[in-house]
Amino acid sequence: MVPVLEPLQITDFNPKTNRFLAYGTQSKACMEIDAEGNVLSSVDLTGEGPGHFGPGMSGLGYLGDNIVVEGAGAYYFFDADWNYLEKFTPGSGYIPLSYISGKPDAVEINGVNTVIKAKSQNYNGNVELKEGHFNTAMMLEAFNSKSQEPTELLPYPENSIYRTSELYFDGHEPKISYNKQKEELILMLPLEPKMYKYELKNNRFEFVSTSNLDLKNFRTPQGIPYEDQHKNPLKNFGRSNELNYVYRVLNSSILDVNSYGEITMIRYKTGAKEPTNIIRFEEALKYAKSESETLYSFFVKDKMVLETDIDLGRYVRLSETQFLVPYVNEEEELDYNKFYIYELKKVK
Numbered sequence: 001m002v003p004v005l006e007p008l009q010i011t012d013f014n015p016k017t018n019r020f021l022a023y024g025t026q027s028k029a030c031m032e033i034d035a036e037g038n039v040l041s042s043v044d045l046t047g048e049g050p051g052h053f054g055p056g057m058s059g060l061g062y063l064g065d066n067i068v069v070e071g072a073g074a075y076y077f078f079d080a081d082w083n084y085l086e087k088f089t090p091g092s093g094y095i096p097l098s099y100i101s102g103k104p105d106a107v108e109i110n111g112v113n114t115v116i117k118a119k120s121q122n123y124n125g126n127v128e129l130k131e132g133h134f135n136t137a138m139m140l141e142a143f144n145s146k147s148q149e150p151t152e153l154l155p156y157p158e159n160s161i162y163r164t165s166e167l168y169f170d171g172h173e174p175k176i177s178y179n180k181q182k183e184e185l186i187l188m189l190p191l192e193p194k195m196y197k198y199e200l201k202n203n204r205f206e207f208v209s210t211s212n213l214d215l216k217n218f219r220t221p222q223g224i225p226y227e228d229q230h231k232n233p234l235k236n237f238g239r240s241n242e243l244n245y246v247y248r249v250l251n252s253s254i255l256d257v258n259s260y261g262e263i264t265m266i267r268y269k270t271g272a273k274e275p276t277n278i279i280r281f282e283e284a285l286k287y288a289k290s291e292s293e294t295l296y297s298f299f300v301k302d303k304m305v306l307e308t309d310i311d312l313g314r315y316v317r318l319s320e321t322q323f324l325v326p327y328v329n330e331e332e333e334l335d336y337n338k339f340y341i342y343e344l345k346k347v348k
Contacts, residue, residue: 061103
């Protein structure tokens with residue numbers, strides 16, 4: 001339990017110090033908390049000035065012994081005592097209403113703790129991509145507090161649906177997790193039940209393997225012709241075709257991946273059980289609400305050992321077998337935040 005009135009989001013855990021980073025969803029305060037729930041430090045980084053991210057932030061995590069905050073279209077780097085070090089632009093520019101996306105992924109490259117993130121290909125549908133774009137596009141970008149420009153990493157796999165299909169698919173930003181224990185990057189593309197593994201060798205990622213996963217009701221996605229990307233845009237949602245939003249809701253999709261030691265955890269949605277003729281976004285939302293499932297699957301050496309529909313939203317991985325999940329009950333008013341620790345155990 002954490003004795004703070006506002007809803008907190010725990011975003012990251014440091015096993016070296018046994019401490020957590022937390023985000024105040026109302027105050028936007030950044031906090032560090034110990035394992036007993038004591039708030040060790042709390043800082044307000046909103047507003048203006050060096051190290052301040054303005055109206056909102058979208059990421060908070062540990063970067064080695066330091067801390068990184070994503071907000072206001074930039075990444076802000078702090079030492080362990082919240083002293084501002086450097087800033088790197090651009091970030092996402094995303095301003096959340098309450099909860100944030102969590103911690104940025106980080107890896108040590110050339111002895112420097114480096115952020116790696118999915119590279120935006122069309123900037124939320126504002127840029128129209130040409131057919132064949134994914135044959136040469138790079139999936140990731142990497143940078144640290146001293147970077148002038150991001151370094152692009154890893155082309156889309158040759159056998160991925162984004163390179164082999166003539167259709168355009170709007171969900172194309174990869175989900176990634178760096179497994180520090182195995183020095184492996186686990187990458188999954190949203191519309192494929194495949195796990196791509198890359199090994200960190202000589203400060204660069206080298207492809208290792210592709211694993212085809214048996215995920216429940218994960219079907220072939222629907223897409224649109226490349227030339228239709230900006231036709232029939234959804235009102236008040238930018239330039240992107242309304243069908244892009246429809247298929248984002250109805251297609252099966254990988255939502256998140258997290259790898260620690262030998263266990264990889266995947267969150268995905270099943271979407272519509274079969275292709276539909278739905279063309280309106282509101283209708284797609286209603287259909288998905290009744291038909292789509294969100295599931296969590298756990299894999300050991302590419303073999304599924306557990307699948308559950310228990311809501312593990314906003315979890316934080318503590319170890320190979322343990323993860324922290326917030327207690328949520330909208331009908332109960334509490335003057336503190338409560339969290340559960342789930343543990344995976346082998347059943348004989």
